[in-house]
Structures are given as structure tokens and as C-alpha cells.
Amino acid sequence: MRIRTALSGVAAAAAAVLLGQATALADTAAPPAAAPTPAAPVAVFQAGSEGYDTFRIPAVVRTRGGALLAFAEGRRTGAGDTGDIDLVLKRSTDGGRTWGPLAVVGDNGPNTFGNPTPVVDPRTGRVVLLSTHNAGTATEGAILRGQVSAQDSRRVWVQHSDDEGRTWSAPTDITDSVKAPDWRWYATGPVHAIALRHGPHAGRLVAPANHSAAPAPGSTDTGAEAKYYGAHLIYSDDGGTSWRLGAVDDSVDGAVNGNETTVAELPDGRLYVNSRDQNGTSAGTRAVAYSRDGGRSFTAPLTPDPQLVCPVVQGSTLQTRGHGPLLFAAPSQPTTRAGMAVRASRDGGAHWTAGLVLSSAPAAYSDLVELPGRRVGLLYETGQTGAYQTITFQALTLTQILAAG
Numbered sequence: 001m002r003i004r005t006a007l008s009g010v011a012a013a014a015a016a017v018l019l020g021q022a023t024a025l026a027d028t029a030a031p032p033a034a035a036p037t038p039a040a041p042v043a044v045f046q047a048g049s050e051g052y053d054t055f056r057i058p059a060v061v062r063t064r065g066g067a068l069l070a071f072a073e074g075r076r077t078g079a080g081d082t083g084d085i086d087l088v089l090k091r092s093t094d095g096g097r098t099w100g101p102l103a104v105v106g107d108n109g110p111n112t113f114g115n116p117t118p119v120v121d122p123r124t125g126r127v128v129l130l131s132t133h134n135a136g137t138a139t140e141g142a143i144l145r146g147q148v149s150a151q152d153s154r155r156v157w158v159q160h161s162d163d164e165g166r167t168w169s170a171p172t173d174i175t176d177s178v179k180a181p182d183w184r185w186y187a188t189g190p191v192h193a194i195a196l197r198h199g200p201h202a203g204r205l206v207a208p209a210n211h212s213a214a215p216a217p218g219s220t221d222t223g224a225e226a227k228y229y230g231a232h233l234i235y236s237d238d239g240g241t242s243w244r245l246g247a248v249d250d251s252v253d254g255a256v257n258g259n260e261t262t263v264a265e266l267p268d269g270r271l272y273v274n275s276r277d278q279n280g281t282s283a284g285t286r287a288v289a290y291s292r293d294g295g296r297s298f299t300a301p302l303t304p305d306p307q308l309v310c311p312v313v314q315g316s317t318l319q320t321r322g323h324g325p326l327l328f329a330a331p332s333q334p335t336t337r338a339g340m341a342v343r344a345s346r347d348g349g350a351h352w353t354a355g356l357v358l359s360s361a362p363a364a365y366s367d368l369v370e371l372p373g374r375r376v377g378l379l380y381e382t383g384q385t386g387a388y389q390t391i392t393f394q395a396l397t398l399t400q401i402l403a404a405g
Helices: 140-144 398-403
Strands: 042-046 054-062 068-075 085-092 103-106 112-120 127-134 155-161 183-188 205-213 229-236 244-248 258-265 271-277 286-291 316-319 326-331 340-345 363-371 375-382 390-397
Touching: 042 054, 042 068, 042 085, 054 112, 054 363, 054 375, 054 390, 068 112, 068 390, 103 127, 103 155, 112 183, 112 205, 127 183, 140 183, 155 183, 205 271, 229 271, 229 286, 244 286, 271 316, 316 363, 326 363, 326 375, 340 363, 340 375, 340 398, 375 398, 390 398
Parallel strands: 085 112, 229 258, 258 316
Antiparallel strands: 042 390, 054 068, 068 085, 085 103, 112 127, 127 155, 183 205, 205 229, 205 258, 229 244, 258 271, 271 286, 316 326, 326 340, 363 375, 375 390
């Protein structure tokens, strides 16, 4: 396995684009009649550049020192999910206005190294990065059907940076600690993980993930994906060195198929889990669960939330500080990956605003990060004619999001 650790990118940094001045949050109970204009978006990764055909699967965190780390999959030979895929990174030290050169954090030759799921340990400032790997020739379908060896199938890795993303440790395989023996597919995130702030598990790192289970003994089904996806959480109590399997949604009836998942800690200490429903028979495309024990178990199985209208796609959540709103980002069109929007909830995900739609352009995966000054940043896939032309960063204020209704 080849790991390039220095931030000596393969091409020059993206052009600087000035962000608009942030609008302070004045009175969220009485929003203004018209929402302020969002800041200008900044293209962080551009398809067809820096040695890669396509960049996909964004994730972003803010370090203790204030740097933004934008992760993505660098897909060398095409836009597909299989093949030679590296895990890449760019840093910003000015709040996302400009971005430094590309660094390759994970390169496993012609194989797939992706699904970035980063988190910052609040006790040490260490940036912990989870990811998944499989052979470059192993397709998701073949893995679901059990046609791929354990070594070439989906495996889980962790690595870290102690200098705010400038250099990285070699990855360590933690598959045996977090993947059940009968699981086939596995994916961390893809989205940021969280560090718990409240209660007896404060400091615990919790990462969302998903899996597929093998058919039950005696079943004639060889692995139809709609019946066997499930969401789960993994957690670490030692700053990301070791990880354990936590809450698991075991539903395999096809009504809800938890897939790509995100997690947020609510002000009351509960964990809110929001999952992509991968073509389940229930209404809507999102499903929700809660945990009261720091991610070790769910209080109930994933439940559909049809009020969050979006296509079948990854989404991202963020609980803002100071009893601020819970946010959810995803495309706003019901069946098309387009119209990226950020919605807000004041009651832990029970009810949601219609959301701030950033544009009507194609859009797909995303991740949210909190910024100083009652602002957030959104790193998301978008483009003029397709959703995978750029991975773009845009800064927003909570005033803008809440004023959109």
C-alpha cells in the first residue's frame, strides 16, 4: 500500500474566490422578510484535473486550529464506484475562500480507497479519518452477492493526523472490530463523524456507517440489495485508536433499507441518525433513528421520514452549537439529483423547514461543517450539466437558512 503523506499536491491550488461578508444572526424568532444572499460558491475539486477523471464523495471538518479539511474520492479512470480510487484532501486556512494543493491521503494502487469519514478528537486535536477499501475489480453487486473474498471485499481502515491535516499516519485495518462476520458490503459515512459533547460519554467519537447482510440460512435469494442493506454506528473511547460496533438496525424486510448514514448529537444528548432509504417500500427516501446511550443502541428501528423530500441519495446533518438548529442538506427534488438545499429543525428532527435552496443546478452528495460567527459551510457535488463536475464549498449563515422558511 502506498501512502503519500505530505501536502505536495499534483497540481496548483484552485483559483481564489472571495466569499461574501457573513450576516450575523440577529433574531431567529423573527426572521427578516427576505433572506440575505448566500456567499459565492468556491470550486474545490474539478473533474478532469489534477490527474483524476472525477472527484466524488465529499466530507469536511474544521480542525482545532481553524483549518478546513475537504476530503474526496479521486477517481482516476472514470466516474464509477469501482476501480482505481484514491482518497484525497485539500486544506483551507481562510474559512474556505481559497484552498491549497491536492494531497493524496490514501492510495492503494489500482484498488478502491474511499468513503472518507473524518472527525476531530476534542481532547487532543488529532484528526481521525475512517475509510473503506476493496479490490479495484470488485463491484458492489459482486460483494452483495458474496462473490468476493474477504480480503478483496470491503474492509475498514483508520488513520490520523497530528498536524491539522498536513501529514498522515499509515492506515490500520480495523475490520474485525467493526464488521460482523456475515456482513458483505460495508461503507463508512460518507460524511463527517462526531465527538460527543454531553453526558457520561462526552469525548466519545461516533461514526455512521452501513452494511449489507448475507441472506438468511436456507434463503434462495442470492443477495438482492433492496432487502439486505442496514445502517449502524461505530464508536471509539480512546481518541480513534480502537473502534467498536455500536447500534445496528437489523431490519431486513425491505420496508426500510438504511444505507449511507449521518449522525448528530442533539442538545439533550440523544443521537439523531438520518439514513438514505435504499429503495425500501416505505414512503419517502429518508429514515430516522435515535440513540440514548452514546451510539451503542437505537431506541427503535429506522422509521421513514417522508417530510424530508429528496431523491435516493446521501445526505448530511449538523447540530449547530448553542442550542441552534439541527441542519439537513440534500438535493430538494423528489426524484432528481438537483436543487441542493439546507433545511433546519428546532425540535430534534421532528419538524423541518422547507429549506434554503442554493440553486436549481444538478447536485448530489454533501457534508456540513460549523464555522465561526453563526455560520456553516457546505461541501457538495454539483455542476452545470451534471452533478459530478465539481465539489464546491459554500459558506452560509444561520440567518439565511432560517429566513428561507
